[in-house]
Amino acid sequence: MENIKVIPNQKVVKYLLIVLLGSLLLAISAKIKIPFYPVPMTMQTFVVLFMGVTFGWKVGTATIVVYLFEGIFGLPVFAGTPEKGVGLVYFIGPTMGYLIGFLFATFLAGFLNLKTNIYFIFFKLIFSVSVIYFFGILWLGILIGWDKPIIELGLTPFLLAELFKISLLTILTKKLIKFRKFI
Secondary structure, three states, X not given: OOOOOOOOXXXXXXXXXXXXXXXXXXXXXXXXXEXXXXXXXXXXXXXXXXXHHHHHHXXXXXXXXXXXHHHHOOOOOOOOOOOOOOHHHHHOOOOHHHHHHHHHHXXXXXXXXXXXXXXXXXXXXXXXXXXXXXXXXXXXXXXXXXXXXXXXXXXXXXXXXXXXXXXXXXXXXXXXXXXXXXX
């Protein structure tokens, strides 16, 4: 029993506030969008990686879990909600693979050593965001069929914007990592 780690109430409250504010930030980033079919372009991938880098893998991943449950339980936090539906029905639509990829991308962005040089940081963030697109393309293929141009629908339109977002985050990473000691 002595090995059980007790987290002080103050820290629990702080973590809960960070997670809730992070999920709010992610919901806001979902509403900043450029419409594409079948998946809109949003600022979510930037915020997902931002949370991994800034919050670390534990708090960042917890934030994504809370965000996903908010959307599944009907809060209009996803891109395209409420106008295209809410809840589980919306969640299992074309964007589900990307949303699941958020979990893994946040984990990787928070877990990977980002205290190296700027080039390694850039490639680590590219790897992290690639996981989002891997799951997104995989789900699109399952949902709409592998005979459709899923790469052209679910990846190609987003590449230039992702390059910009990752470049910006790469430049900011060294400063953002400093926030981890306050979390």
